[in-house]
Amino acid sequence: MNNNEIIKVENITKSFRLSAKQRKVRKLTESRIIAVNGLSFSAFEGEIFGLLGPNGAGKTTTLRVLSTILKPDGGNAYIDGKSVIGEPFEVRRRIGFLTSEVKLEEFFTPDYLFDFFCNMHGVDDEKRISRKQELFERFGIDKFAFTKVADLSTGMKQKVSLVTAVAHDPKVVIFDEPTNGLDVITAKVVTDFLTQLRMQGKTVIISTHIFSLIEKVCDRVGIINDGKMVMCGELSELTKSESLEDLFFRLYNEKGGETQ
Amino acid sequence: MKNGAWVVFRKEMSHFIGDKRLLFTAVIMPGLLIYILYTVMGMAMSAMMTEEVKSFKAAAVNMPQYIEEMLAQSEFEVQHISSDETEKIKQGVADGDYSILAVFPDDFENALDEYVSKLGADEVPNVEIYYNSADINSSQAYMKLVSTLDVLEDSLSNVFDINNSGKEESYDLATSEDTAGSILGSILPILLMTLMYTSCASLAPESIAGEKERGTICALLITPVPRSQIILGKLMALSLMALLGGISSFVGIFLSVPTLMSSVDIEGGSIGNISADVYKISDYIKLMLLIITAVMLLITLISILSTIAKSVKEASTLVMPLMMTVMLASFMSINVTPKDVSAASLCIPIYGTVIGFTEIFTFSVQAGHLLIAAGTNIVLSGVGIFVLTKLFNNEKVMFNG
């Protein structure tokens, strides 16, 4: 880990228009909801940064802004110095985006999908072949390389999902709720994957509401609530005198956060 | 870096080719359906031939008074003409202005008397009847006249011939083109459009709304490939598949044409020797031009609706009004004589294309019309692709905003 800022978020805000139906469901009168409200933080090269917050805190929205899926209303964010607003294509070359939900076209084989994403990212053939061999071997996908995704086990699907998301060897991996809804064995595959990425010098940002996951894998943590950063720092510093959970609830009550 | 559109195109194609069900509904079924439909229609048409038609406008040379009186009972209205007018009237029969032309020999009654008294001279009086088998009215007039004369001939103990001059000339003034045109031009344009629509509608929702529904589109959209290329790749694959569907419809038509034609037998001669080869290569090229551009337009329109939809199911609901519009525009072209169509109305999407199909099948192509119809399809597809790119770049539309 060094002080090279790979992810830099500067005062981003993002609000969504609510449809009449959404307003009714949420019992709100305002036509817009502010999901992220002036959020700033940085993540450094080679670390795993965790965004911790309750449901609706704005974690997914933040990660989507970082992945150029959503444009912020205000502020800016940079990946490896490239602005998500000004140079989204440069950003896309540098990131892999993942969620715990496996979203693979079931019709294809892992081998086909890996090649497809390499080609979409413009990876040259030599690199593609060596990378495929290495990753497939490491995750035990090689035996199923030519089996349709539809016929794979949940765990294997998850592995294929991880591998295809980083097929182009991105510098930064953005992972929304990495272990949400996973069985313990698959969750272990995912956490091992994250620590392996750190070992390779990648920068990883995850979002979660699970304290233990942060404690297990993260170097630094940002606690967010209501679209704002409540506290941000080294995990070891923050948890010197109290557990992460105690810290979280102390902050949560201080800020007068209300449960939805 | 490889061209993104090519990469997307290859992926889409390998999906389509590998999916047996998709391949069947999009490519095989249209042809199969049209083959069955047309074969059944061929049978139905022979039944139609025997239907009563009210009155016949006949022209005759030297028709004896008593024959005219006999025919009056069958609603024949006879116009007497001189023998030098026959060529003009023949054209009239071919064009449908006259039902029939009957040419009796000069002095028919004397010739009969002479023949009867000599008891079989070498000169058998011959009655020539010109008709148009592609025209229902003319065919019926022909049958009526022949049967009337048969009755007469029987009563005179077989003393004259009908259409037995030994001339090379055909008495059926319908060209094989007329015949094919009248059969293929009536419903085929609508059928073709409907089947093309079906092909398109079975492909696009799966490819776009399906990927949205399953969330796989997200991974595609955060690659460095521009969205316009992603769209292009998808549209190319979809259009190619729909086009194969169109070609399959075609093969279906032309395999069924012989059966269809041979069922159209009329008294006094079969026209079963007619096949689809009355259409020239240039006709097929024109047809392909229309089909390709129309497929592009349909695919683009359905893709737009599939992009707006959040799921395949929603997409299939959203395309319903489009389907109705396509049907309506197609059926509007029934009973329209292409000659009377204004250039402006050919700019109406779908409708213009169906009129274009009709012109091709009935050999009344007006190159300007086809260009307007095809041009409209191309321009609208272009606008559609622009809209599609806007939609793909809209986070609300693409990410469930």
Ligand SMILES: Nc1ncnc2c1ncn2[C@@H]1O[C@H](COP(=O)(O)OP(=O)(O)O)[C@@H](O)[C@H]1O
């Ligand atoms: N597309 C959207 N339309 C309307 N509201 C949204 C949309 N996406 C997120 N929100 C709202 O914004 C807030 C933050 O959501 P999100 O970023 O998903 O939070 P988290 O991931 O921390 O649970 C929530 O109140 C959520 O309901």
Ligand SMILES: [Mg+2]
């Ligand atoms: Mg979330």
